[in-house]
Amino acid sequence: MGIAIVTGASSGIGLSVVQKLVDMGHTVYGFARDFGKTDFSHERFRPVICDMTDLAALEDRTKAILAEAGQLDILVNNAGVGYFGPHETLSPEKLREMTLTNLLAPMALTRMTLRPLRDTKGFVIFVASTAALYPGRFGSAYGATKAGLHQFALSLFDEVRKSGIRVVTLYPDMTRTRFYDRADFEPDADFECHIAPECVADAVEQVLNQRAGTVITQMVLRPQRIGVVKKRRDLTVT
Numbered sequence: 001m002g003i004a005i006v007t008g009a010s011s012g013i014g015l016s017v018v019q020k021l022v023d024m025g026h027t028v029y030g031f032a033r034d035f036g037k038t039d040f041s042h043e044r045f046r047p048v049i050c051d052m053t054d055l056a057a058l059e060d061r062t063k064a065i066l067a068e069a070g071q072l073d074i075l076v077n078n079a080g081v082g083y084f085g086p087h088e089t090l091s092p093e094k095l096r097e098m099t100l101t102n103l104l105a106p107m108a109l110t111r112m113t114l115r116p117l118r119d120t121k122g123f124v125i126f127v128a129s130t131a132a133l134y135p136g137r138f139g140s141a142y143g144a145t146k147a148g149l150h151q152f153a154l155s156l157f158d159e160v161r162k163s164g165i166r167v168v169t170l171y172p173d174m175t176r177t178r179f180y181d182r183a184d185f186e187p188d189a190d191f192e193c194h195i196a197p198e199c200v201a202d203a204v205e206q207v208l209n210q211r212a213g214t215v216i217t218q219m220v221l222r223p224q225r226i227g228v229v230k231k232r233r234d235l236t237v238t
C-alpha cells in the first residue's frame with residue numbers, strides 16, 4: 001500500500017480523508033498545527049505538527065517524511081482557512097494568512113513532491129471549493145485563493161500528465177466542519193443543505209479507484225438544497 005501526505009489533517013475534511021486513506025491501507029502523514037482536537041489515532045497515521053504559512057518548516061518536514069518513507073503516492077492539499085465579510089473589513093494579516101495557507105503553501109508543497117510522485121505515477125489532489133467557480137458575496141478574497149488553486153491545478157495537469165501524475169481538484173460546497181467556527185454563518189444542519197466531510201473523503205476514494213489511463217480531474221460536490229444559517233451574534237467566535 002502507498003504513502004500519503006494530507007494537509008489540514010486535524011479536523012473536518014482532512015481528517016475524514018486521513019481516515020479513508022488509512023482504511024484503504026495507506027500510511028498517512030498528516031500536517032496541522034494542533035492535533036489536540038483530533039480524536040483519531042492509528043498505527044498508519046503519523047501526525048506532523050506544521051504551520052503551512054511557515055514555508056521553511058513545511059520544506060523541512062516534507063524532506064524528513066520523504067527521507068523516512070522513501071516514496072510518495074498521494075498528496076492531498078487540503079489545509080485551508082476562510083475569513084468572510086465586506087472586503088474592506090479584512091485585515092492585511094487575514095489576507096496574508098488565507099493566501100499563504102490556501103494557495104502559496106499548496107503550490108510550494110506540490111513543487112517539493114513532484115519528483116517522488118513521478119516515480120509512483122501518483123496523485124496530487126487539491127481541495128478547492130465551489131468558491132473557485134462561482135461568485136460569493138463577502139468571500140471575494142477567499143474565492144480568489146481558491147480560484148488560483150483551481151487554475152494552478154488545471155495547468156499543472158497539462159504540465160505533468162505525460163509523466164503519469166494524476167492531478168485532481170475537488171470543489172466542495174458548504175461542508176459541516178469547524179471551518180465556520182470563526183464565521184457569523186454556517187450551513188443549515190438539515191442533511192440536504194450541506195456536504196458531509198465523509199462525502200469528500202468518498203470522492204477521494206473514487207478518484208483513487210479510477211482505472212489507470214483515466215483521470216477524474218475535477219469533481220464538484222453540492223448539497224441538494226441551499227441552506228445557510230446566520231449565527232446569533234452572542235454565539236459567534238471571533
Ligand SMILES: NC(=O)c1ccc[n+]([C@@H]2O[C@H](COP(=O)([O-])OP(=O)(O)OC[C@H]3O[C@@H](n4cnc5c(N)ncnc54)[C@H](OP(=O)(O)O)[C@@H]3O)[C@@H](O)[C@H]2O)c1
Nearest residue numbers: 008010011012013033034051052079080129174175177179
Ligand atoms: N467547510 C466548507 O464549507 C468548505 C467548502 C469548500 C472547501 N473547503 C476547504 O476544505 C479544506 C478543509 O476545510 P474544513 O472545512 O475541513 O475546515 P476545518 O475543519 O477548519 O479544517 C481545516 C484544516 O486546515 C488546517 N489548517 C488551517 N490553517 C493551517 C495552517 N496555517 N497550518 C497548518 N494547518 C492549517 C487545520 O488545522 P490546525 O488548525 O490544527 O492547524 C485543519 O486541520 C479547506 O481548504 C477549506 O477551504 C471547506
